[in-house]
Each structure stands twice: as C-alpha cells, then as structure tokens.
C-alpha cells in the first residue's frame with residue numbers, strides 16, 4: 001500500500017505545490033490532510049500561474065482522484081470561488097472529493113482570528129486571518145460544524161444558533177462588535193452545502209480502498225514542520241499538525257501504509273508571520289533573496305522573512321517526521337549570491353554550541369547561529385536538467401546540505417515550472 005506523505009520541512013512555502021504537482025504524475029490519488037486556506041500552493045504550468053488554497057495540487061491531472069480529507073478546515077466560500085476559477089480556466093474538478101468530516105470555517109472564526117490578533121498587540125502571531133485557529137479550537141472543544149452538517153439544514157440551523165449564543169457574547173461584550181444573525185448565517189451556509197453536496201464523500205473509505213488496490217496515494221501537507229502545533233516554534237505556529245503523522249489522523253489511514261516521507265525545503269529559509277527564525281537576514285542579502293526568490297506570500301501577499309539554510313532546524317524536521325528524502329527547491333535563486341552560509345549549530349549565551357534544535361523558547365530566542373561558509377556560483381541554473389551539469393559549487397552546496405540535514409535530495413528544483421526539475425531518483429520506494 002504505497003502512500004507517500006509530502007510535507008514542508010521548514011516554516012511553510014517551501015514549494016510543496018510545485019513538488020506535489022510534479023510527483024502527482026506518478027500517483028493515482030492526491031489528498032490534502034490538514035490546514036485550510038491559510039495555505040497558498042503555487043503551480044506554474046507554462047504561462048499559467050495557479051495559487052491553490054484548498055484544492056490538492058494534483059487537480060491539474062484530470063484522471064487523478066483529489067481529496068480534501070477530514071483533517072482540513074474548510075471555508076466553503078473560498079473553496080467555491082477556487083473551484084469556479086479552476087473551472088473557468090479549463091481545469092476539471094470532477095474528480096474532487098471532500099470529506100463529510102471536514103470542519104467548516106464560519107464567519108465568527110474569521111472575525112475572532114482578526115480580533116484576537118489585534119488584542120495580542122506586540123505578541124501577534126501574524127496569522128493569515130483566515131479563521132484557522134478559531135475553527136480548530138471549536139473542533140477540539142467539540143462544538144465545531146462539519147461538512148456533513150451543511151447538508152442537514154435543520155440541524156445546521158440549531159448548531160449555528162447554539163454556537164452564536166456564545167460567540168455573539170464574545171463579539172458584543174468583549175470586542176464591542178455587532179452580533180451575527182444566526183438565520184442569515186444559516187441561510188448562507190445551507191446554500192454552500194447545496195453547492196458542495198456533489199463532492200462530499202467518506203474520503204477515508206475512498207483512500208483506504210485505493211490503497212488496498214495498490215494505488216499510490218500522495219498526501220500533500222500544508223504549512224511546515226516548524227509551524228506544527230505540537231512540534232513547531234509554539235506559540236508561533238498554526239493550529240494543525242503539518243508533520244507527516246498528521247496525514248494518518250487527518251486522512252484516516254493507518255501509519256503502516258506510509259512508505260515514504262518527502263520533506264520539501266528551500267535552498268535557503270523563509271518565514272511569514274512572527275516567531276523565532278535563527279538564520280534570518282535583516283540585511284541586503286535577505287532583501288536579495290526576497291527579490292530574486294519572489295518571496296511574497298501566496299495567500300496574504302506579505303513579504304516573507306528570508307535567511308540562510310538552517311540545517312539544525314531541517315535536521316529536526318527530518319527527525320520529527322521521519323523524512324526519507326528531500327526535495328530542494330529554488331536552488332536557482334542562490335546564483336550570484338555568495339559566499340553562501342549554512343547554519344550548522346546554535347551558540348547559546350554561555351558559548352555552548354547546540355547541534356539539536358532546542359525545545360526551550362527562551363533558549364531559542366537567545367541563540368546565535370553558527371555558520372559554515374561555502375563558495376557560491378554565478379551561473380544561472382534555470383535551464384539545467386541534470387545534477388552533473390550544475391556548477392561544482394552548487395553540487396558541493398547540495399551535498400553538504402544533505403550531509404548536515406541527514407537526508408538525500410531526490411529532486412532539485414531550479415525554477416517554478418514543472419520542467420525545471422532535476423530528478424536524482426529515490427522519492428518512491
């Protein structure tokens with residue numbers, strides 16, 4: 001039962017969309033298992049640029065089953081808009097299935113996300129403002145509304161009334177905002193339910209059937225290990241589990257069916273939003289990476305913070321998720337930026353050098369990165385198709401990064417398009 005989990009091994013935006021699209025060709029099923037429309041996965045096909053927030057990045061292959069599994073939180077208005085856009089651009093969505101268990105992002109989740117962020121003042125997380133945290137909170141507290149509820153108009157209205165009895169108190173008494181009208185919200189969401197009904201299914205059943213048939217399922221993570229609720233840089237994290245283990249809980253498949261875990265990394269590091277980022281460059285080199293890499297968020301348009309490749313953090317991601325191979329993206333962006341640095345340790349205030357990513361948030365805020373310097377290269381890489389054709393300095397950089405991170409790069413990416421990929425092999429067992 002060959003399931004492959006593809007995850008971000010940094011702080012998100014590593015190039016999961018491009019990698020999923022690339023690997024989807026050799027898979028029969030592609031499934032998103034967590035997160036919501038906080039994700040922005042970019043796929044470039046010729047002159048067309050697609051930014052997917054909810055649809056799996058396998059959607060461009062009309063013959064593949066694409067699944068939005070139960071671990072995803074789903075904003076139905078955003079999904080409907082995304083599906084309309086895809087359809088208008090000639091992309092078939094006939095093979096999309098949405099889990100009846102997926103939790104729904106409600107208008108009060110979006111509002112509370114924004115209001116709570118404002119309240120945090122200087123301690124802002126820098127969320128995407130899409131209601132992700134509040135929706136997962138309701139799921140955990142067992143008051144959430146699920147996709148299946150949108151198909152049961154009476155029960156839906158009752159649940160919305162019950163939720164709004166509490167949320168309206170919060171909105172009015174704590175935040176001084178007008179209350180939401182349960183009947184209007186209910187009518188709006190019933191309509192979404194009616195439009196999405198044809199796609200709703202027991203996706204765990206579908207996925208297990210396909211796995212039992214020996215089909216290859218590719219699980220597409222959103223965000224990244226360092227943004228994981230349990231294993232990331234808490235509290236500057238998202239509210240779900242982007243780690244590989246999240247695929248099992250999010251999709252309803254057993255861990256024994258997962259044969260490989262692909263960790264997607266950039267050849268450098270970026271982060272959007274607040275929180276620790278040891279190798280961040282607040283200088284001209286950081287700006288150079290941002291400009292050359294086009295490092296602006298696919299969801300919010302925010303400028304991404306940029307820095308050197310952090311092998312300590314990436315090694316941590318390999319450990320936490322059992323990453324069996326890497327795909328290293330955006331190697332082309334490093335052309336002409338040199339010498340290059342890779343972070344190999346964190347120096348604490350007392351001079352100790354940590355080789356392992358520390359769990360203590362206090363310690364993490366005090367460390368300075370220890371770098372190994374590598375020579376750079378000036379040649380453009382965007383037309384190169386074979387590893388051996390890369391400049392020697394680029395090959396050295398990749399090999400050194402692999403040694404330090406503890407996983408081999410099965411794919412290298414030298415541009416946003418499908419074809420701009422160097423295959424070294426070894427993604428699939």
Ligand code: GDP
Pocket residue numbers: 008012013014015016017018039040041042043044293294297298329330331332333413414415416417
């Ligand atoms: P995701 O969230 O992990 O799917 O990544 P995003 O789509 O948010 O951000 C990655 C960005 O880098 C997108 O704009 C991609 O088109 C682009 N990209 C992906 N791979 C490469 C690459 O190898 N080189 C360059 N220059 N751009 C790339």
Ligand code: IMO
Pocket residue numbers: 008011012013014038039040041125126127128129130131132133221222223224227236237238239271272273274298
């Ligand atoms: P993809 O899938 C990068 C970040 C936000 C914020 C934190 C919490 O495209 O890699 P949230 O809205 O989830 O409550 O915000 O997580 N974040 C991402 N950063 N890429 C993403 O998705 C992200 N999704 C959330 O910026 O710091």
Ligand code: MG
Pocket residue numbers: 012013014039040041042298
């Ligand atoms: Mg993204």
